[in-house]
Every structure is written in structure tokens, then in C-alpha cells.
Amino acid sequence: MTRPADRHRRTLKAAAASVAALLALGACSSSGDDASAGSGGSASPNVSGTVTVFAAASLKESFTKLGAAFEKAHPGTEVSFNFGGSDTLAAGITGGAPADVFAAASARTMKTVTDQGEAAGTPVVFTRNRLEIATLPGNPEKIASLKDLTRSGLKVVLCDKTVPCGAAAGKALDAGGVKLTPVSYEEDVKGALNKVVLKEADAAVVYRTDVRAAGDKVEGVDFPEAAEAVNDYPIALLKNARNATAAKAFIDLVRSAEGRKVLTEAGFLTP
Amino acid sequence: MTSLDKTGAADTLAGRPRRARARAGVPLPLLLPALLGLAFLVLPLVALLIRAPWRSLPEQLTSTEVWQALQLSLVCATSATALSLVVGVPLAWLLARADFPGRGLVRALVTLPLVLPPVVGGVALLLALGRNGVVGRWLDSWFGITLPFTTAGVILAETFVAMPFLVISVEGTLRAADRRYEEAAQTLGASRFTAFRRVTLPLIAPGIAAGAVLAWARALGEFGATITFAGNFPGRTQTMPLAVYLALQNDPAAAIALSLVLLAVSVAVLAGLRDRWVTAS
Numbered sequence: 001m002t003r004p005a006d007r008h009r010r011t012l013k014a015a016a017a018s019v020a021a022l023l024a025l026g027a028c029s030s031s032g033d034d035a036s037a038g039s040g041g042s043a044s045p046n047v048s049g050t051v052t053v054f055a056a057a058s059l060k061e062s063f064t065k066l067g068a069a070f071e072k073a074h075p076g077t078e079v080s081f082n083f084g085g086s087d088t089l090a091a092g093i094t095g096g097a098p099a100d101v102f103a104a105a106s107a108r109t110m111k112t113v114t115d116q117g118e119a120a121g122t123p124v125v126f127t128r129n130r131l132e133i134a135t136l137p138g139n140p141e142k143i144a145s146l147k148d149l150t151r152s153g154l155k156v157v158l159c160d161k162t163v164p165c166g167a168a169a170g171k172a173l174d175a176g177g178v179k180l181t182p183v184s185y186e187e188d189v190k191g192a193l194n195k196v197v198l199k200e201a202d203a204a205v206v207y208r209t210d211v212r213a214a215g216d217k218v219e220g221v222d223f224p225e226a227a228e229a230v231n232d233y234p235i236a237l238l239k240n241a242r243n244a245t246a247a248k249a250f251i252d253l254v255r256s257a258e259g260r261k262v263l264t265e266a267g268f269l270t271p
Numbered sequence: 272m273t274s275l276d277k278t279g280a281a282d283t284l285a286g287r288p289r290r291a292r293a294r295a296g297v298p299l300p301l302l303l304p305a306l307l308g309l310a311f312l313v314l315p316l317v318a319l320l321i322r323a324p325w326r327s328l329p330e331q332l333t334s335t336e337v338w339q340a341l342q343l344s345l346v347c348a349t350s351a352t353a354l355s356l357v358v359g360v361p362l363a364w365l366l367a368r369a370d371f372p373g374r375g376l377v378r379a380l381v382t383l384p385l386v387l388p389p390v391v392g393g394v395a396l397l398l399a400l401g402r403n404g405v406v407g408r409w410l411d412s413w414f415g416i417t418l419p420f421t422t423a424g425v426i427l428a429e430t431f432v433a434m435p436f437l438v439i440s441v442e443g444t445l446r447a448a449d450r451r452y453e454e455a456a457q458t459l460g461a462s463r464f465t466a467f468r469r470v471t472l473p474l475i476a477p478g479i480a481a482g483a484v485l486a487w488a489r490a491l492g493e494f495g496a497t498i499t500f501a502g503n504f505p506g507r508t509q510t511m512p513l514a515v516y517l518a519l520q521n522d523p524a525a526a527i528a529l530s531l532v533l534l535a536v537s538v539a540v541l542a543g544l545r546d547r548w549v550t551a552s
Binding site (some may be wrong): 085157183 | 338380394396397398401402403419420498499501502503504505508516517518520521522
């Protein structure tokens, strides 16, 4: 889906804000080539070359930051990302796309990869994402709960049940015993969010990280039923990884304290 | 006009033996790329047929959602074509026949939706006709009309994307058509509009039909502008391409089955029309 340009700008700004942290990171690892225990956790000495990471679209902001940190910490490496819907990425991997690491937005999509024997080892859950209601800025409709979304005259969009955010929203609605008829089932989470950003819909059920990324264009409302539908994000080294050493180092960085910090800043929950 | 066409057809018939002789000598530098091009277009469709889940097909096709989506697709594509005809043919006439400054610019503007990614077209429609849009806010506050998330929204999105095909096609036919027929009608006392209605329109009918078929086909497959502007709700705005895309997310076999339905229906319609109109052009 389309992403407003200003979201991009905000991402850049956020990236700039974290430059200080990254610089510190880079400095500490480049000072000692071998003993770069600094950021990457258990970074091994001969990490080099390109790491190809297939990651869920919701990880774009955080992983781009972590990729830059990784390249700083290991001079001569390059992290190449392919962000997209987890299902599409999983289909690509099982279809033979050259990837070293797969980070999925749901256990189900990771399972399609492990079922085909494409993962090396067991995937690890490295972060989690929780749903939130995105409302117009200032919440003019005074939406405070899932139940409020069923008010007549309110235009609510959900993700389609075939995509992870829609499946999660369905679970949360079931948990709350709320029967909701939206005006649209969007094809992905950004599509749902954008309908609120463009003020065409009054509310959407999206991820916390999307609300965070949209800045002041939307306002997030937490709801208790979201706890019933938290999405696990597993990450795995792939069997056909061409650069397993660097791939492992990248996974270590994602799971390190530094990685957790970047993910938390983006609105993700600790696993 | 029909008599003219018939003479044309007779000429072709009479000329057939000579043409057949010419065909035997198709130059290799033309034949090879032509066959390659044909294979490139047909191969993906063949692959779709080979990999189609034939066994589960009956089950897929009996779901009400499929029929709902198919029906909505046909209704919306046909309405979008009708809308394109109503405003597109006069627009094409304006571009081909009227002299006004900035005509080149107008033509460029008309063709813009052809190059615009449809998703961007959908966002542009939202900014113009959405609840908070430049024009849409007045539609909402004066008439209580909101277009996003409605079937009317689907038709508008499809028209936006499909109409340029019709305009370009009709304009081309108008330019190729002999102006002297219109001039003769006018010297015999017909007004310019009567000449258009009674002389020009029948003259360019095959071109209009070809343009309408193009526009219809484009509208039928429309995805990006539709899902962006009108959203996705079964029975109201979920057309076949949307249903196919969403099925693709977790059930590729179902997506292939749906695509086959769409393909079969469009081939049937286009083949039916071809005999009637399209070959005439």
C-alpha cells in the first residue's frame, strides 16, 4: 500500500535520533576488530559479506536501523533487506528465493517455512506486537473500547481475515464478544491505517507499531482484548543461507539488548 | 456505412488467395520474435491451467462469495464502461475535432491515468472525492453522499483507470475517419451535433466498440485504485481481483481457481463480442 511521504520523513528523523546510539556502537566495535563483543552480542571475528534478510513489513523501521548498526559494527558487511507481507516472503523462501534470515510477523507464516524444512534449527520468538485502535487525531468520536466501534454511523476498517492483523483482530473481537461490521476489510495493515490517516474511516484496528509509526496523524487507543491476540514474531536462520556466519551475527544483534531497545522504541513488546 | 463495410469484406475475400501466398513467405526476422512474443503471453496462462486445482474447483465455485464477487465485477465493469462512453466519446470528439489552445496538454492529461500506478490513482480519488476530499467534503455536507466504501466508489475507480483506453481508441478512429462525410452532411443543412449523431457516430462505431471492450477488460481486472478508494467488503466493493489477491495470502489454490473463473468469463464475453463488433474495426 501507499505510505505517506511524511511517514518516511519521520522514519528518517527517528533514524537520525538514534544515530548517537549507533555511533557509540560503531566506535566500540571498530576499535577492536576481533573482540567486537560490544553490540552484536556474540559477534564472531570473521563476519563479512552480504546478509539477506527477509522481514515482515512491520519491521521495516526497526530492522533498517539495526541493519545500519550491524554494518557499522562489522565493517565490510552489508545487510540487504526484503520487506513485505509475511505470507509473500514465506512463499518466496519456499520457492527458492536466496535469503539468509527470515523474520515473520506470525508463527503461522514461519511454520510454512519450517514445514518445508527451509529453516536451520528452531525459530525463536524475538518480539511481539499488540493490537490497538487507531482513531482520528484527538479521538473526536471518543472511542474508548472495542465495543465503542460498533456504534452506528461510525466507519471502521479492519484488516482482511486472511492477513495476520485481520486474524488477530478477529480473535480480539471474539474474546470481547463484540460483533463488528466494518466498512472495509483491507488487504494489509498499512491499508487499514491509511484509511484513518486520510480521514476516510473513523477508526481502524491495527498494530501498536503502526500507530507509533503514523505519529500524530492518528491516536492510539489500547483495549484489554488485545491481550488475547498478541502476535509472536519468530526469526530463523535459513537452511540455504549463503552467509550463515553473518546471518547468525545479525540474529544475535536483533535479540541483543540493543535490538530489543530499537524494537521497543518502535512500539514492539518484549517476547 | 454498412454497405461500405461489406465492400471492404468482399475485397478481403477476393484477395484471400494472394494473401495466402504472401503468408508462406513470412520473413524469419519477423516470425521468430512474433512467436516468442506469443509464447511469452500464453505461457503464464498455460501454467495457470496446468497448476489449477481442478479437483477442488467445483467446491471453490459453489461458494456464494465467489458469485457475489463475480457479479459485482461484471456490474461494476459494465457500469464503468457505460460511464466512460457517456463522457469519453464526447471528450474524444473534442480532442479530435475541436480546435482549442492547449489541446496537446489536455490529451496528455487524459492519458495520465494510463501511466499513474493505480494505487496512486486511488489515493488521488480519495483526496478529491473522499469524505475529507477537495470536492468530496461538499458532496458529503450538501448531499450527504460519501463515495469511498460504496459500489459507486468501485465504479468511479474503475472508470478513472479505464476511460483513457476508450478516449485514446475513439480519438484515433475519429482522426482516421473521413471528415468529408460530416462536411457533406453539414452542407446539406445538418447541424454539427446532428452530423455527429447521424454521420460520425455510425462511422466510428467499430472504433467505439473496440475502445469500450478495452475499457471493459481493463475495468474488470482493476485492483489498485479500487481497493484504495472503495475498500474491500464482500458483496459491496469486493470485486474478483480483490478476492483473488486476498485468497492469494493464505490459499493460492483458491486464488488460481478464482482467476480461472474471471478468465473464463472474460474470454467468453470478449469472444462473443469479437464476432459482433471488434473484427469490424
